């Protein structure tokens with residue numbers, strides 16, 4: 001489903017005719033993604049939602065240069081995903097947060113800044129700012145295994161934001177958090193996205209999370225993973241996504257529309273879970 005400009009340099013992410021097939025020994029190939037066309041504009045917040053196994057993580061991994069398409073193309077700010085990765089154009093926060101266990105929380109957050117050779121005074125200042133943002137100011141000197149899963153996830157999110165990327169790729173970043181922390185992190189993410197102007201692609205299983213945060217919600221179907229619907233959420237600028245929005249009628253309306261789109265998919269593919 002093509003939705004915005006065809007000028008790929010003016011687009012944060014542009015995906016065309018994307019297909020990813022996984023060969024599986026002794027069994028038919030798995031067509032994880034097929035015929036995916038998607039444009040994400042600079043500053044736009046897009047969520048990917050769909051039944052388990054519909055290819056959301058595969059799509060994210062391809063955009064993040066962690067995997068290669070079978071066919072089709074991906075441009076990230078008009079570049080190949082590899083070039084964009086080398087140019088630090090995007091930050092990544094996936095559920096498996098992959099913190100380095102031998103580095104403290106502060107040193108984990110500092111890593112991308114050190115790799116980018118940012119000066120040490122600025123690194124220190126930025127670490128303080130990021131720890132504050134994710135509510136871990138008291139934990140900078142702790143090691144990852146001294147933190148709960150949710151706290152580790154917040155460190156990973158802080159690290160993904162360290163370089164103020166123009167694009168954030170987030171795969172179920174709040175999946176391990178308790179509900180209260182999850183809502184707080186969503187509100188923080190809306191604020192960060194609004195202030196930084198970064199485009200965000202978020203994989204989520206949560207309909208309210210998708211409604212609260214997104215400009216558009218991309219609904220996918222499984223096997224082969226395709227885009228079957230795109231819901232325009234229409235709840236305004238990220239800066240307006242404050243706690244009050246959770247009680248607003250527009251929010252409930254958006255939740256309803258996303259749920260209906262998703263149930264359409266699940267109704268059409270009742271055996272999705274067994275097909276994995």
Ligand SMILES: Nc1ncnc2c1ncn2[C@@H]1O[C@H](COP(=O)(O)OP(=O)(O)OP(=O)(O)O)[C@@H](O)[C@H]1O
Pocket residue numbers: 022023024030031032050051052053054055056057058059275276
């Ligand atoms: N390396 C691989 N080898 C074989 N099959 C794979 C591989 N990676 C993913 N798949 C298959 O591709 C399909 C899509 O997987 P993917 O993890 O992208 O789905 P998902 O929508 O992110 O699922 P979930 O919501 O459960 O995280 C699944 O059927 C999965 O089993």
